[in-house]
Amino acid sequence: MNHLIRASVRCLRAGSTAGYPSMLLPAGPVSFTAARLLCAATDMQQTLGEMVKKDKVVVFIKGTPAQPMCGFSNAVVQILRMHGVDDYAAYNVLDDQDLRQGIKEFSNWPTIPQVYLNSEFVGGCDILLQMHQSGDLVEELNKMGIRSALVEAEKESK
């Protein structure tokens, strides 16, 4: 978020319409605010692009893995836990409305939770659950170099 604040300040310092063709913005005092908002939204998209690349498993949920605030978000957390995936990035959209709106635009997906595996958008709770049930999730994790705990558990039981 510091990056976002710094970028917004940069926009402010640079002047009202610096970097933006004047035809895109209405004339008058509104244009400064519009420029700032446009700047912030664009920066959010860029920040999200970096966020989904930074970690192998990235989820956008309501609440936190320790305290999910939504049954569907909790389902995502529980599925990851079952597979022994505990090193992942979880972003709480309830903490930041810009993040909440931004990730929906970034993924072109209208709901939360959202799951990214290896920088690729995989879907929401329903898809992750089906991947878990079909065995596809074990395979996807394997491709990313993550060994699912369920594979270990199955081996031990044999």
Next chain:
Amino acid sequence: MLARILLCARPVSATIPALTRPLAHSTAHMDPGSGGRPVETAIRTKLTGALVPAHLEVHNESHMHAVPPGSESHFRVLVVSASFDGLSLIQRHRLVNEALREELSSCVHALAIQAKTPAQWGSNPSVAKSPPCMGGSKGDHSVEVKLAAGRE
């Protein structure tokens, strides 16, 4: 209220036999529930138009969440359609999202989707259950905005 919950909980096929429908000309006596469930009706209509489903179930699950009684904010849909042949799960879900873009941007807060081909439905005709609510909708301004949109 209880009757409505039970009605929502029962799977309702899109292919209602003609004998159970009232006569077409007496529109005043059409399905008494649909007038009070505009969002559910819109979802049903749009999914039918976009995906021509062999089987469609639309369940209003709002009563399972921290929203006022009578809300139409949380839904589960099961769509069985040949349109899904050869498509990945995410592609199928995006088709459903696209069909319901207007509802999702206005009054629908949560949409659980099951998107099956006729063959998949034939081998496993079951509807998944939504996980229990954890109260996140309560006090959530975004949800309040959507509930207000749904009431209009």
